Amino acid sequence: MSEGLRERKKRQTRQHISDVATGLFLERGFDAVTIAEVAEAADVSVNTVYNYFEAKEDLFLDRSKSVVDRLSRFVRARGKGESASDAVFRELRELVEAVSPAIGLFEGYARFMEVVHGSHTLGSRLGFLQHEVLVDLDRTLREETGADEDDTLPTLVAGQLSWVHGTLMGRIAQRMLEGAEPGPASREALVLLDDMEAVLGEKVLKYAVRDA
Amino acid sequence: MSEGLRERKKRQTRQHISDVATGLFLERGFDAVTIAEVAEAADVSVNTVYNYFEAKEDLFLDRSKSVVDRLSRFVRARGKGESASDAVFRELRELVEAVSPAIGLFEGYARFMEVVHGSHTLGSRLGFLQHEVLVDLDRTLREETGADEDDTLPTLVAGQLSWVHGTLMGRIAQRMLEGAEPGPASREALVLLDDMEAVLGEKVLKYAVRDA
DNA sequence: TGAAAACTTGGAGTCATTGCAAACTTTAAG
């Protein structure tokens, strides 16, 4: 019994509600759409919406949550001889070169960010996600290196790498909002990555090299 | 006419409302206090509260807003031969050594952060302020250096320095929450500042040196 | 098949936030 009917239905319902809501938000903006409208459009009750999502913002940022552990995944998957920083830069470059929608390199991203910036609540929530990336990576680095509880270095490295990620995403968002096409935005992003790597200190670049 | 009765009264009323609200929040937590209660305790109408503050969170974070342009002020006031980074580290060290409440080094800070962490809205807003520090500093660095519009370096330096500031504040908050006294927390913060400076790259450390 | 467990729903209630117009206060001109 890998997954019962119940589980499947739940996931579908959740996805459906999120999709419908996202569509409405992109069309009319975040504040101009009420939960009641989302519920009606998704053909469920208002309470059901709240069964699946804690707050209105989660309806729009649901997908973005997979971003939180992105850097941790990169670091865990780093190759032999590769530092945490090496892995993060390498993987980010791959995403950028592939013009991946995972980092905002797709047509509709401009409108998405427009909606985000259009709402105080949503904008703040984004800053929160950013911080969660750091916390998540900090934990991962500590697990990977077995660093002492009161060693601050992993936190500092996590801060630097999540800054790289956040700055990259922010720049892409900005360029897309300015009307840039994914292709050119991708090329600019690669330069930015180079610049950021050039700005980091040795201690960060060489942290958590995988020996085995 | 430096300031009429009207202006003075407004400032007093605003301060009074903020003080009363802060008191209640510290006592009972953010969500457990309604605007109606704040209004009653401050002896004004609910609408007056909204005349002065955009949202409930602003009642609690009003003071924190002076933090946004802190780094910009440090940079603008940097001495001859001093880089932006030098100035920021120097001034932060001064605040830390002085055990200044401006960076959370006072008894009540633990409770303050407890309340902040206790509310989703409040926590997110803090991340937003953090980002504003960066944006503000970016603008200042561009003004100070006359950097070209599409030069990304000032943004990167601003990102690094606001990271230093945010990490410092975060660490102090964490230690105070863990029950540390301001004195010891101050000493630990100095070490952290050294660690962070050691982690930064040359490009950042030497940016925007004041020659004249 | 017959509950128990898990979902959905309608309805009522709390509270943040906004819009509006009446009532009040301060300012500044006469």
Next chain:
DNA sequence: CTTAAAGTTTGCAATGACTCCAAGTTTTCA
């Protein structure tokens, strides 16, 4: 000193997010 204009405060009403609850429904499983 009086008074109208401008700015401020307030009560009232309404919208919409979010929570609680109790009454159905559906799915699971012994």
